[in-house]
Amino acid sequence: MSRVRTRPTRDDTREKLFEAAARVCEEQGIGGASIEDIAAAAGFTRGAFYSNFKSKDELVIAMMEEHVEQSIRRMHELLAEHKTLPDFINALRNMDRSKQDPLGRSPLLHMEMILFVARAEKRRPELAKRLRARRKLIADIVETTAKNSGKNGILNPAWVGAVVLALEDGFRLHRLIDPETPADSFLRAIADLQRAIGIPSS
Template sequence: MPKGETKRRPRTRAALLQATLETFAESGFHAATIEQICERAGYTRGAFYSNFSSKEELFLALFDAHSERIVQRMTALVDSIASEDLTLRALVDVLCEVEPAEREWYLVTTEFTLRAIRDPQAAWVLAQHDARLRAQLARALTEHLARAGRTLTVEADELARLLIAIREGGLAQSYVEPDELPPGRLEQRFLEPLLTALTADSRTA
């Protein structure tokens, strides 16, 4: 592969992924076409197919990138808190943050999840990516809770499942009734007592 093409490839992929996110959020996964994505990104179909084979592969690449960004952002925010100030309340404040752009991603991932519920093959593939996200989240939670002086009394993977369910369920209600339930409000109210119940104080053990 020519050197110029090697250097351009990450930029091409990044542009295609951003165009995909915008197109999926605007038109929906099923209605969006590869032509629309290429036009928005400013690339040809040839450039598309040299990086991705299908819309499903695009979504999964978006899923992995979003998962990694969320976990990295959470870790950076927690790491910025001094150890003596890292309490469950401080950790909950980090977990409750919802960026405005999250609504766009929620529209995209919800439609693909519905597709996976109907299609066993899509469900199997999505489950593999879900599992990787949970593993990242479980490791991060275990480390952050340890810094806060807490030890999990349940499986970290199960807690990750629960926190994802709470976040996705809360966002669904928030996006339908944004004035009644701002994003993150449920987590702000209930995550601290939940984490208290599911952890033990390791500093007094």
């Protein structure tokens, strides 16, 4: 008779460490969070941490990589179902945020990680790589939805992608500073841009 597996898999362990790191880093800041605190919050020993990551830096980079990969996958799935820009924006507005990864759920943690990576020159290429991936994702969405809306060729998708990404991060920061900033500010701004370039809202 075969034994039932009771030990967590490597993926399970990494996911628990990501969730624990998100909680600890949000409370203490990435600089103040220790490996011991993160491991304890996940219910693991320090040794379990080091069996998955060589350092806190490696954990942070892995969390960012997971966030970007999940975002790309989720947005492409959404785009496959909602092919025009108005439909896509409405789908984004109604998306279940509780299913997002820790970075997607927490604007504070997102900004904390950007600052943590940007402060050290050796980490910046990793951050830049993820930034370019996010920018390309948005450019692909702009290009596809514009084409499906009959507006192909009127936009520079790469530039619009950069503008949209800057808007997203900007409104995320504004909402952290001023809670009265409307939660849907980013999507409202995108809808305004949509109208400005002549794409109908329905």
